[in-house]
Amino acid sequence: MPRYTFLCKSCGEYDAWKSMSSDVANDVCPECNKETKRVYNGFQLSKMNSKLKSHIEQGMTPKVVTKNNLPQSNMKQQNRNPRPWMM
Ligand SMILES: [Zn+2]
Structure with missing residues (x-):
């Protein structure tokens, strides 16, 4: 599974592994359950x-x-x- 980097406004960047078929542009922060956006720098x-x-x-x-x-x-x-x- 490819690894993607997401940015949470409260907790900062984190990495998540997602399958190709899932939505890789948006994620939910594992710390505070807020919506996060993918960071392309990683x-x-x-x-x-x-x-x-x-x-x-x-x-x-x-x-x-x-x-x-x-x-x-x-x-x-x-x-x-x-x-x-x-x-
Ligand atoms: Zn968070």
Whole structure:
């Protein structure tokens, strides 16, 4: 079920889970039972966060892999090659 943010004039913002078929524009405050209206900031923020998350995850992973792989493979080759010549 998608999560929606509603604003109660007395109690402030709260999150509620609603099914797609139910009325998502209006809700009733669980604290004071007053009618509340949906806040669209929460939806946009969560959309931004998931976008940022995947962006960071996609950007970080290749950098970490190449940075770790390159020096290690270079070090191994440099360490393995001189040894037979020195022995
Ligand atoms: Zn309230």
